[in-house]
Amino acid sequence: MSGIHLTQLRKWMLESPPVEWAMNQLRELLIGALRQGQIPQHVAFVMDGNRRFARSQKIETVEGHNLGFEALARILEVCYKSGVKVVTVYAFSIENFKRSKYEVDALMEMAKIKLFQLSQHGELLDKYGASIRVLGNKNFVKPDVAEAVNKAVEMTKNNGDCVLNICFPYTSRDEITTAIKATVEDYTKPLSAHARPFSQTRITQKIRSRNLSTSPLRASSPTPDNASDVDESVSSSTTLHPETPPQDSRENNVYPDPETISSDTIGDHMFTAGDPPLDLLVRTSGVKRLSDFMLWQCHEDTEIVFLDCLWPEFDLWQFLPVLVEWQWRQKHIDEKALSAKTKVR
Amino acid sequence: MPRATRETEIYRRDAKLNHNLLTPAEREKLIKPYLPTLPTKSTSKRNKNGNIPAIRIEQPTGSRLGVRKFLRAQLHILLYAIVHTIFSVYIRIRLAYHAVKDRILAILYYHHRTPELIQKDVKGLSRLPEHLSVILKLEDGGRGGAGLEALVDEVAEISAWCACVGIPMLSIYEKTGILKSYVPATHRAVSRKLSSYFGPQQPALSLRAPHVPSMESSSPTSSSESRRSGVQHLSVLLLSAEDGRDSLVDLTKTLAEMSQRSKLLPNDINVDLVDAEISESIMGEPDLLVLFGPSVELSGYPPWQVRLTEIFHVQDNQGVGYQVFLRALYNYANAQMRFGR
Numbered sequence: 087m088s089g090i091h092l093t094q095l096r097k098w099m100l101e102s103p104p105v106e107w108a109m110n111q112l113r114e115l116l117i118g119a120l121r122q123g124q125i126p127q128h129v130a131f132v133m134d135g136n137r138r139f140a141r142s143q144k145i146e147t148v149e150g151h152n153l154g155f156e157a158l159a160r161i162l163e164v165c166y167k168s169g170v171k172v173v174t175v176y177a178f179s180i181e182n183f184k185r186s187k188y189e190v191d192a193l194m195e196m197a198k199i200k201l202f203q204l205s206q207h208g209e210l211l212d213k214y215g216a217s218i219r220v221l222g223n224k225n226f227v228k229p230d231v232a233e234a235v236n237k238a239v240e241m242t243k244n245n246g247d248c249v250l251n252i253c254f255p256y257t258s259r260d261e262i263t264t265a266i267k268a269t270v271e272d273y274t275k276p277l278s279a280h281a282r283p284f285s286q287t288r289i290t291q292k293i294r295s296r297n298l299s300t301s302p303l304r305a306s307s308p309t310p311d312n313a314s315d316v317d318e319s320v321s322s323s324t325t326l327h328p329e330t331p332p333q334d335s336r337e338n339n340v341y342p343d344p345e346t347i348s349s350d351t352i353g354d355h356m357f358t359a360g361d362p363p364l365d366l367l368v369r370t371s372g373v374k375r376l377s378d379f380m381l382w383q384c385h386e387d388t389e390i391v392f393l394d395c396l397w398p399e400f401d402l403w404q405f406l407p408v409l410v411e412w413q414w415r416q417k418h419i420d421e422k423a424l425s426a427k428t429k430v431r
Numbered sequence: 432m433p434r435a436t437r438e439t440e441i442y443r444r445d446a447k448l449n450h451n452l453l454t455p456a457e458r459e460k461l462i463k464p465y466l467p468t469l470p471t472k473s474t475s476k477r478n479k480n481g482n483i484p485a486i487r488i489e490q491p492t493g494s495r496l497g498v499r500k501f502l503r504a505q506l507h508i509l510l511y512a513i514v515h516t517i518f519s520v521y522i523r524i525r526l527a528y529h530a531v532k533d534r535i536l537a538i539l540y541y542h543h544r545t546p547e548l549i550q551k552d553v554k555g556l557s558r559l560p561e562h563l564s565v566i567l568k569l570e571d572g573g574r575g576g577a578g579l580e581a582l583v584d585e586v587a588e589i590s591a592w593c594a595c596v597g598i599p600m601l602s603i604y605e606k607t608g609i610l611k612s613y614v615p616a617t618h619r620a621v622s623r624k625l626s627s628y629f630g631p632q633q634p635a636l637s638l639r640a641p642h643v644p645s646m647e648s649s650s651p652t653s654s655s656e657s658r659r660s661g662v663q664h665l666s667v668l669l670l671s672a673e674d675g676r677d678s679l680v681d682l683t684k685t686l687a688e689m690s691q692r693s694k695l696l697p698n699d700i701n702v703d704l705v706d707a708e709i710s711e712s713i714m715g716e717p718d719l720l721v722l723f724g725p726s727v728e729l730s731g732y733p734p735w736q737v738r739l740t741e742i743f744h745v746q747d748n749q750g751v752g753y754q755v756f757l758r759a760l761y762n763y764a765n766a767q768m769r770f771g772r
Contacts, residue, residue, distance in 0.1 A: 119510035206455035390727035
């Protein structure tokens with residue numbers, strides 16, 4: 087019994103205005119202090135543990151997700167105030183559609199309402215340069231949700247000081263496949279010969295008329311029969327690929343060279359294209375897996391942290407040690423790089 | 432949202448009533464006291480549609496405020512120093528604690544190069560990974576033979592442990608891929624290690640790297656004799672950074688070429704196709720990935736395959752150790768590790 091009284095008392099204490107004020111001041115101070123060091127530019131969160139939290143607190147699953155949303159708001163505040171540019175959160179996996187319809191519908195409804203509310207505060211978002219992006223496969227969402235998504239995304243797309251990437255129906259494999267597909271599509275568009283003022287037909291005719299036999303250089307030059315319509319078909323295509331020089335003397339379309347594809351080419355087709363590289367990935371609830379999240383982005387230098395606390399409990403107090411350790415490690419890396427540099431000299 | 436009980440209460444009540452309680456304007460008023468000061472540096476950097484005056488007005492200037500700002504900044508710097516001092520004390524204690532703990536575990540759990548002992552260690556486990564993967568680091572920057580020799584020895588040790596436990600598939604990731612150019616030598620070293628563990632009845636070993644033909648060695652055991660322990664056949668796969676992103680890039684090149692020759696439509700590309708190709712040419716998904724470094728950093732490990740892999744690392748650990756390997760297996764089987772055997 088006394089235990090309950092004690093927690094009641096503690097809660098009452100924490101909620102009393104002076105304590106609340108002091109706690110908020112402390113938070114501000116700590117965040118301000120964090121800003122003095124290096125801050126990750128791009129942080130990703132796997133918001134895991136809402137359902138388990140609901141179960142342990144004996145509340146409804148949906149209620150757990152609501153508390154999870156509040157935790158997200160808290161942590162976003164910490165991130166942006168301390169200087170993080172891009173935050174990516176794993177809100178909904180394509181695999182999550184396998185959950186109960188009730189839960190999926192509730193989550194969709196929640197996303198719709200929150201995004202709708204957000205788009206009511208456009209002015210405020212603009213003031214802070216906040217931008218919302220939704221990463222994922224939009225084919226999976228219902229039209230009404232998609233509409234709310236588009237509205238919010240469209241409204242904030244010009245801002246870029248603090249970006250929130252919401253991965254919603256997302257899996258990393260789907261993302262990678264989409265990027266590969268987009269790259270392939272890019273490379274299947276024929277190059278345009280539009281810009282060149284010389285007509286192949288005319289040249290061929292001239293060569294023939296003068297009866298010059300310098301053609302071995304151009305062994306594969308078009309045969310006169312179809313040469314006349316080549317020009318039209320090539321120039322009618324509208325794509326422009328300035329990076330690869332167009333080769334001529336091929337009777338069918340000229341494509342960019344697939345050998346010029348690099349990991350950057352594919353990276354530019356990822357949903358996170360243009361964002362700074364992922365510095366820190368945090369997963370709550372003690373599960374030590376990536377679960378198909380940010381595979382392409384996090385498999386190199388990203389520091390991955392698995393925490394035992396559940397997502398609704400996640401707050402500055404859990405995140406602070408992670409950030410401080412990241413800063414500490416970063417300092418060490420910098421020092422090492424510096425000493426290596428001086429050694430080389 | 433900072434700690435704001437009253438406001439949170441109102442927000443929740445609003446949410447309960449399907450968000451009909453508050454108008455957008457009221458909501459903005461609710462959070463107004465908690466809004467951070469507007470970012471100052473962004474005003475100069477990027478500004479459109481003329482909200483500069485609005486910002487300027489909201490930031491009253493004055494010497495008193497300047498002083499306050501200065502003091503605040505000093506306070507932040509001080510606090511930053513304090514936090515980092517406390518943290519460096521904490522991390523030193525943590526490092527020491529982990530070093531001692533790891534040392535004790537290493538003494539308590541030692542394999543003595545005896546397959547029976549290793550098997551006794553893992554006897555109670557409910558499940559074992561079918562495919563284990565490890566990330567190793569080449570120390571010494573690759574110059575000088577010492578780093579390479581140590582690496583080959585680590586490969587051999589881990590292979591032997593896997594053979595004893597009964598894990599049939601082991602993939603070893605090492606970023607530079609130096610091992611790939613020493614496949615025969617590595618194969619010899621692993622074989623030697625296996626024979627030092629198992630004696631004459633060592634399991635068959637196949638060592639390969641993607642796009643490199645595998646080196647096999649048949650088990651010399653006579654079929655009449657039943658094998659004492661472990662797996663019959665261990666396959667070891669050597670991976671490097673080029674099996675990660677580069678393999679996906681190569682696949683994209685191939686697909687682009689096929690698409691240019693109209694052998695394939697871009698719409699034919701789906702997750703299953705990519706997965707089939709990547710698993711075929713590199714490897715499938717490992718069940719358990721063990722890191723021997725102090726923190727979780729994948730340093731270029733094949734991204735496509737780590738999707739659902741359980742990632743294990745021992746905090747602050749340095750170097751390959753049997754106890755880390757064993758703890759990874761216990762963790763994978765959700766088992767508690769007790770001190771002593």
